[in-house]
Amino acid sequence: MREEIAQADRKFHVRRALAAWRKAGLIDPGAEAAAAAGYADDRVRTSRVFRVLFCVFTWIGIWTAYGVGLAFLSIGGMSFESGISFAIIHIVLGGAVLTVAELLISTRRFRRFGIEEACAWIGSSFLVGGGIRCLSQIFVPGAPFLLVAGAWMCAALSALIIWRWATPGMGVVATSALFVGLSQLPANQLLIFVASAVLAWPLAELSVAAHISPEVRRRFGEAFVVAVLALYSAVHVEGLDRRLFRDIQLGSASGLFGLSSSLPEKSAWVPLAFVLTIVLPLGLLLVGVRRRLRAAIDLGLLLSAASFATIVARLHLEPYWLVLVVSGLALMTFALIGRRWLASRAGNEWRGLTALALVDDRDSLGTLEVVATLATFSPAARDLPARGFERGSGGDFGGGGASANF
């Protein structure tokens, strides 16, 4: 990433903090304006809603222009039966769209604007698609080879995009593609376990490193999340028990390049995997709390819930209503006591953790809560009166009566 872009991102971070403090009433608008003057941001930015709209319409525009272009080429006599020409079109198109992204970012100074982000995503997908098509035409390899090559091509291109522009989501794409590629190699479970275990901690450190620009830090944060999920899936007892990693291989059991698969024998490793399924989320939680890493804490909580569900299913803990009631009460008690305990300590904190609110996460949290409430707790709608019902191509409406499904 060019230094001027990194600098602009750093200044933007400060300006955003100033705006959050102003909204919280900590500083007045005059003080905000005076302070912001020292952090002038020369990039063209917009609000979140406009960014999404720009992204959506750019996406629609490029894909349909692609369709129009292919139609014209076809009318002009170009045959797509030759896979190479089709691949070259995609590579050229991908390169052109990525060039547009570069121009928008460097010349027009777009940043988090939606248009240049959509261009980066679409350009990279054209390029990867064209590359895979090209490989399939030149080498005529099998599906596993194409998947590995395509995934790693995607990982490399995404890494390049992160290095150059730090486009949102590319951290997820790069890391996921890396693991997809590994999933087709012999001893895939072991490889994914080792790779994710080696990568997770450095990625977590990079996601908060001061010498890295804010947007690149976020991409490392995304990559950290994917690496931890890959690690968890590699040690999860159900994955081992059901031989999930063998089943996701497209090739024969002997693996890619004719090397023998060295999957561990099921029975020998199951107890260890069971222990790791429990220990890994707790360890992550512990590290998150000690280092005050929100991503590690949140992942630790989510994976703990997944591990608990696994334990309930494997050990056949029944009746389920009792499990739900006890776990619900335990969670509620934990949250309520945790809040009171933190509030009772000096400075309302323990080891740098507090239950007090930070200004900049209140709005998004409130919105999330409302969406979750509407999605999970809204009652079932009553059936509408039969009169006036019309039937199209299917469905089964009608009738009445209160629902007792609460």
Place this chain on the structure above:
Amino acid sequence: MLAGPMRSPEVAAAIPKLVESGDLSPATAAPLLRAARGELLSIRGELRAILYVGVLALVGGISLLIQENLDRIGPVTIAAGLAVAALGCLGWVLHRSPPFSWKLAASEDWSLDYLLLLGILLCGADLAYIEAKFTPLGDAWSYHLLLMSLLTGGLALRCDSRTAWSLALSTFAAWRGVAAARVFGELAGIWNSPLRWNLVACGAIFLTVGAAMRRFDRKQHFEPLTTFLGALALLTGLGLAALDSRGPWMLWALAFCALAVIIAAAALRARRLMVFGLGVLAGYAGVTRLVFELMGPANFGCFWFAGSSVAMVLLLWFVQRRFRAEAE
């Protein structure tokens, strides 16, 4: 309330300079600096999420208990048990809540929000169970949803809970037979005229309530949510009518486009960007519907989307420059 940005070395480097220039007082700056350095982290969101999941699991467990042990426990015991639990929760919340105010009066104790939610859910489950088992409302059975909606709305206003208010609105919509699954059913070709008009009615009511909140300065902080849900319901209802080609679809499509434009313009004026986005997408969908029906999609689709999306980008570019949308 502790205020500060998320962990950010840039902000940590900027704060001493802001204190030096007098833009930030040292007392205000101290906790901000610790948060920016990563020395202080708020886990309020995580604790709230745990409490939320706890409520979800508890309500799910109780529902399962009733379903599996209906005969063994007996209907009266179930109804009474649920009522006691609901009253206990609601009584506790009402006792601990700050006094009622039409202004923002949220309690510092955020756990009350979830206990209120639990109380409302238990109360709803109890009402539904009593109605299903003892049928006190007879043919007017569906009114238990209206009753629940009014009760939830009242409690939301009393305890200043935006979450409970959203539940009150969705329960009201459920009383009118509105559900997301049914909207998707219509989109899949299962035409259901009453649903559309109920959506339109719900949308109009929500928008009116939102406007009244703003006009009379009553719980103004509930208004954005009410207005958004109202606009969504209204546009969905008219949009479904515009999609049904068996009726006067063109009339509805024109009305839909006009309404979308009005909503987008009004939202932009009021700086409600979420509603503006909704209006823009709805307007684009409405115009596309008209163009496709009139010109035929087979030969025209790609050209329309390619050209119209460029036009939309240009239009949005102009609008966001004109209204100087704050970068986020």
